Amino acid sequence: MTQEFRIGHGFDAHRFRRGRKLILGGLTIPHSKGLVGHSDADVLLHALINALLGALGEGDIGQHFPDTDPVYKGISSLKLLDGALRLMRRSGYKLVNADVTLIAQEPKLAPYYSSMRQKVARHIKVPAQRVNIKAATTEKLGWIGKGRGMAAAAVVLLCRK
Numbered sequence: 001m002t003q004e005f006r007i008g009h010g011f012d013a014h015r016f017r018r019g020r021k022l023i024l025g026g027l028t029i030p031h032s033k034g035l036v037g038h039s040d041a042d043v044l045l046h047a048l049i050n051a052l053l054g055a056l057g058e059g060d061i062g063q064h065f066p067d068t069d070p071v072y073k074g075i076s077s078l079k080l081l082d083g084a085l086r087l088m089r090r091s092g093y094k095l096v097n098a099d100v101t102l103i104a105q106e107p108k109l110a111p112y113y114s115s116m117r118q119k120v121a122r123h124i125k126v127p128a129q130r131v132n133i134k135a136a137t138t139e140k141l142g143w144i145g146k147g148r149g150m151a152a153a154a155v156v157l158l159c160r161k
C-alpha cells in the first residue's frame, strides 16, 4: 500500500503584557509577563495547530476557532489542539513528527524544552521524540528583541496509509 504524506507550516505571534500568565505548550512558564490573546494565547500551540491545519488543507486557526466567538474566550489552547487533532484523525492521518521553534528574547526557554515536549507529545499521544521544541532569540533586534512579544513557527509531517 502506498503511503501518503502531507507537510504543514504554521506561524503565530502574540504581544506580552504584565499580569498575564505565560502559557507555552500547555505549561505555565514563570515570567514577569504573559501573552495577550482571546484564548490563553499559547503561541506554541497556535503555530502547531496552524501547521496541522496547513497539512490537512484546512485553512488556519482563525477560521476554525474565531477570536470573535465567546466560546473560545480564555480557553486552553490544548482544547483547540484537540479540535485540529480530531480533523487529522477523521481524514485518516497520523503525526509523523513536529518541529517547533519559539522566537523570544526572554524568558530563557531551554530549561522547559523537555517538559513542553513531553506535555505536547502526551496530548497528541505520540512518543516525545516526535515533538521537537526549541527556541531562538532575535539578538535583541526588533519587537521580539525588545521583549514586547514572542512568536513561534512550526512544521509537521503527517502520514496516511
Ligand code: MG
Binding pocket: 012, 013, 014, 037, 041, 042, 043, 046
Ligand atoms: Mg495566536
